[in-house]
Amino acid sequence: MSNEKELTGAQKAIGDFAPKLVELTDDVLFGDVWERKELAPRDRSLITVASLIAGGNTEQLGFHLNKAKENGLAEEELKEVIIHLAFYAGWPKAMSAIMVAKEVFLKGK
DSSP states (O other): OTTSOOOOHHHHHHTTTOHHHHHIIIIIITTTGGGOTTSOHHHHHHHHHHHHHHHTOTTTHHHHHHHHHHTTOOHHHHHHHHHHHHTTTOHHHHHHHHHHHHHHHHHTO
């Protein structure tokens, strides 16, 4: 219906399966934490992307690379994050991350 607000990504993905996790994602994480003024969205994206790469959590990386671009980070900066983390987080994690980045960045062109 046109009167209903558009569903969030979390609602679309798991809303019928884990509604409480959706509520926490939408209301607490993105509704509160990401909106706090103490850090700029660009900085939050940089921290999140670096954390996902360092943890080897590439499942969420595509979404957050796009969000990072929306928040003002350039593709070259994000590639540099991955290169830098290769030496601190590990080569396999960086190689996995760069493959996600390649897919995300080429899709956007």
